[in-house]
Amino acid sequence: MVQGTQMRRHLCGIQTAWTDAGQAEAAVAALAGAIERDGVGHIIVFFSPAYDTEALTAALGARFPDIGITGCTTSGGISPAGPIDRGLVAIAFPRRGFRIVAGVLTQIARLDVEGAATTVRGLRRLLDQGRPDGGTGHRFAISLIDALANAEETVVSAVAWALDGIPLVGGSAGDDLAFRSTVLIHDGKAHRDAAVILLVETEFPIRIFKSDNFEPTNRKFVVTAAREEERRVYELNAEPAAREYAMAVGLDPESLTPMSFAAYPLAVKIGGEYYCRSISRVEPDGSLTFFCAIGEGVVMTLAQPRDIVEATRAELDALDTALGGLDLVLGFDCVFRRLDAESRQVRHRIADLYRRYGVVGFETYGEQYRSMHLNQTFTGIAIGRVEGR
Template sequence: MNPKTGTRYACGVVVLSAGLPDEENFWTEIDAAARTGRYAQALLFFSQDQFPADIIRNRMAHHADGLAYAACSTAGEIGGSTEGTGQCLAVLFPKDQFSISTVRIDGIRSIGFDRIVAQVKDARQVFDADAANHTTEAEQGDSFAICLIDGLSVVEEMITAALHWALDDIPLLGGSAGDSMHFNKTSLILNGDISDDCAIVLFCRTAVPFRIFKTDNFVPTERKLVVTRSDPEQRIIYEFNAAEAAGEYARAVGIDPGSLSPMSFASHPLVVRVGGEYYCRSVQKVNPDGSLSFFCAIDDGIVLTVAEPTGMTRSTNEAFEGVANEIGPVDFVLGFDCVLRRIDAQNRQATQRIQKIYEKYNVVGFNTYGEQYLSMHLNQTFTGIAFAQQAAIAGEKV
C-alpha cells in the first residue's frame, strides 16, 4: 500500500483516503485490497462536490467488482491522510474479524413505521441465521448496527425509532448523509445502486471489543422560544412567540437578523427537554420568508431553549478518555460528527485541538446533517463506536 493513502489498524481494518491529487493511488489501493478477497465490506464517505456518486459507482465497478460496499455523501470527512474536507474515505472491514450484512430501505418519506420494522426484522433473521451456521470468531462476537440515512428526508426520527424497535437488543448508531451544506440532494450507494430517499442499515458482528458512545457540549440558558406556527412535515418554524421565527431567534441570541448564518446556529443551538434531558434541535437555514428550517423534528407548542456550547475540547476529550478507560487502548473510532460542531469549533478557534483528539484516537467518519444513537435522532452531537486494540499489534502505517 501507498503510505500516502492508507492505514491498517490492529483489528485488520484498513482506511484509505484521497483528495483529487491522490485519486489514482486511492483507486489502485482499492483494487489491490479487493483482489485479496480478505474484506467483508467497505464503507465509503465522500464529498460529492469532488467525487460525484456516479464516479464512485463506476470506479468501484472497475476496481473492486465483487467487494460489497455502502457509501454516502457528506458535509465533511473526518480522518484519512488527506487534510481537510473534499475527500473520499474508504473503511475496509476484514472477513476474519467482522461479519457484515446490509439492507436498504427505499422510499423512507412514505414507507411508514410498520413496513420498516418488518423489513429490518426479516433482514436481522437472515443475519442471525447466517451466524448460526458458522463458527468463525467474528460470527460468535457481539453485534451492532450502523445506519446511513438521507439527511434531507425529514423523517430521520421515525426511521431511527423503527430501526431501534426492529433491532431490539442490537445497539444502533449512524449519521445522516450531507451534501456539503448545499441542502439540495444527498447520495447513498449500496453495491453500485445510487439513491436518496433511503436508509442503508449494516448489521455487524465482531469479536473485537467495542463501545458505542456519544458526546455533546451545550448547556441550556433561561431564554425560551415557544413554537406558535410551524410545518412539522417539512421541519419549518414560521413563528416563535407569535412573531417571525428568524427575527425572534435573532433577538433571543442577540444577533442582527440579517447576519444569521450557519455560524450563528452552531454557536447558539436550540434544545428541547425530553425526560429530564436536553436534546438539540439545530437550525439548518433561514428561508426567504423569515422562517427557519431545522435538522430535527419540531411541532407547534414545543418549548425550545436557547443553549450555549461550552468546553467542546474538554467534553470531547473526557468522552474519549472514558471509553478508553472501559475497553483499554483504542484501535480506531468510527465516528459521526454533526457539521455544526465542526463549524462551532472553527468559530471558537478550537479546530486544531479537536483534530488532535481525533488523531489520537484514530477517528474516521464524516460530518453529518444529524446523528443516530440507539432510538434517538440527534443534532450537534458526536456519536461513535470505539474498537479496542486486541493485541500487541499497534496501529500500523502501511
C-alpha cells in the same frame, strides 16, 4: 489538511484509506492501490458531493468486485490523518473478526414502517444464520440516511424497534451545506430518499457513544406556528421565528448564518435530558428550517456551548479507559460542531484528538443514537485494542 493518498491497518484488521483526489475515478484508483483486498468483506465509503456519483459507484464496482460497498456524501470526511474537506474516506472491514449484512430502505419520506421493520428483521435473520455455533460476538447497527428526505425520526424509530436491543448509531448524509442533493450508495447503485442499514457482529470489544458540548440556559421558546412535514418554524413565542431567535442571541436577523446556529444551539428536553435541535437555515420569509422534526407546542431552550475540546477529550478518554485502549473509532460528527470549532479557532485541536484516538468517519447533517435522531452531537462506535492479532 490531508494531501495525497494514505492507508492504515488497525489491530482489528480494518484498513482505513483516504485520498484528496479531485475526480471519482482517480479517487477509487487511489483506494484500489492502497487497500489490500484479500480477505475484505465490506467497504464503507464517505465521499465528497463534488464527485460524480454514478462514476464513483461504477468505479468501485469494477475495482472491488464481490465486495459489499456502502456509503454516502458528506460535508467533510474524517481520516486517521486529519480532516478531509474534499475527497474520500474508506473503511475496509475484514471477513475475519467481522460479519456484516446490509440493506436499503426506500421512499423514506413516506416510510412504510412495517415494511422497514420487516427488512431489518430479515437482516437480523441473515446475521443469525451466519453466526458460528456458540458465537457470542458483539453486535451493533449503522444507519446512513438521506438527510433531505426529512425522515430520520421515522426511520430511526422503525429500525430501533426491529433491532430489538441491538444498538444503533449513524449519520445523515451531507452535501457541504448546499442542501441540494445528498446521496447514498449500496452495492453498485445510487439512492436518494433512502436509508442504508448495516448490521455488524464482531469478536472485538466495542462501545457505542454520544458526546455533545452544550448546556441549557433559562431562555425558552415555544413553537407557536410551524409546518412539521417541512421542519419549518414560522413563529417562536408568537413572534416571527428568525427575529425572535436573533433578538435572544443578540444578532441581526439579516446576519444569521450557520456559524450563528452552531454558536447558539436550541435544545429540547426529553426524558430528563436535553437534545439539540439545530437550525439549518433562515428562509426568505423569516421562518427557520431545522435539521430535526419540530412541531407546534414544542418548548425549546437556548443552549450555550461548553469547551468543545475538553468535552471531546473527556469522551474519548473515557472510551479509551473502558476498552483498555482504542484501536479505531467510527464517528459521525455534526457539521455544526466543525463550524463551532472553526469559529473558536480550535478545529486543529479537535483534529489532533481525532488523530490521537484513531477517529475515522464523516461530518453529518444529523446523528443517530439508539432510537434518537440528534443534532450538534458526536456519535459512533469505538473498537478496543486486542494485541497479538
